Amino acid sequence: MEESKETKISTTDPESGYMVRDGKPEGFFYLDHRTVDHKYNIITDVHITPGNVHDSVPYMDRLEYIMKKFGFENTLEAVALDAGYFTSYICKKLRDKKIYAVIGGRAFTPVKGLIAKWRFKYNAEKNVYVCPQKHELKYSTTDREGYRQYKSDPSHCSNCPVLKECTRSRNKQKVITRHVWQESKDWIKQNGRSSSGKYLYRLRYQTIERSFADAKELHGLRYCRFRGKKKVQQQALMTAICQNVKKIANILGKRAG
Incomplete structure (x- = not known):
C-alpha cells in the first residue's frame, strides 16, 4: 500500500x-x-x-x-x-x-559516535573510497536519485578494531554514497x-x-x-x-x- x-x-x-x-x-x-x-x-x-x-x-x-x-x-x-x-x-x-x-x-552533524564521512577519502582513479584503516570501499550500484554506493567487504570489517565507530549495520558492512555530480x-x-x-x-x-x-x-x-x-x-x-x-x-x- x-x-x-x-x-x-x-x-x-x-x-x-x-x-x-x-x-x-x-x-x-x-x-x-x-x-x-x-x-x-x-x-x-x-x-x-x-x-x-x-x-x-x-x-x-x-x-x-x-x-x-x-x-x-x-x-x-x-x-x-x-x-x-x-x-x-x-x-x-x-x-x-x-x-x-x-x-x-x-x-551536517555526523551521527554521534560514528566516524565522519569526510574521513573516508575518495580515489578518483580507482573509483573507490578508502576508510581511515586503509580499506577500500568499492563501487556497488547507483540508485534512482543518482547516488553511487560504495560498500566495504564485511569479512574484512568484522575484524576491524574500529568497527563500532564505523557502522552499526547488522551485516558489518560500511556504505558510502556519492552523487554522480559530486565533482x-x-x-x-x-x-x-x-x-x-x-x-x-x-x-x-x-x-x-x-x-x-x-x-x-x-x-x-x-x-x-x-x-x-x-x-x-x-x-x-x-x-x-x-x-x-x-x-x-x-x-x-x-x-x-
Missing part, C-alpha cells in the same frame, strides 16, 4: 503554501524569490511561489530567464547563493554554464574557499539580504495585501519597482553631485 502525504490547504487562500522551516514562523505563506545585481543592488527579477516550494526549485529557470531577458547568455560572470541552493542539480548546471558560483555550505559540488566548495569567493559571498549581506530587509521593513512586503498568487506577484513587483526607483535616484544623484 502506497503512503499518502498529507498536504495542508488554506481555506482562505488555497494558492498559498504551508511553510515549515527552522527559525521561521510556521503557517501559510508565499515566498519572494528575487535576484539583484551586486554592483548597485538593483532588483532584476521577482518570482512568487507558495511557501511550501523550496528555494532551489525555481532557481535555474529564473536564472535562464534573466540571462535571456538582459542578454547575459555569454556575459554573466558569477552568482552568490545561500545554502538552500546547494543542490547537485544547481551545482552541475552552473558549472556547465561556466558561471563562477559561490554557495553557502550546510552544517560539481566539490567545485562550488573550492570556489567558496578562495579569496574571491569569500568576498563575493560577503556581498550577499549587502545586496540580497539588504534588499529583502528593506522590502519588509520599509515597503510592507512582510504581509500579503491580497489573496492569490497573481495578486501577490503584483504586490512584489510594485515593491521591487519602488526599491529600484529609489536606488536609481540615489545613484544618479551621487553622479550629478
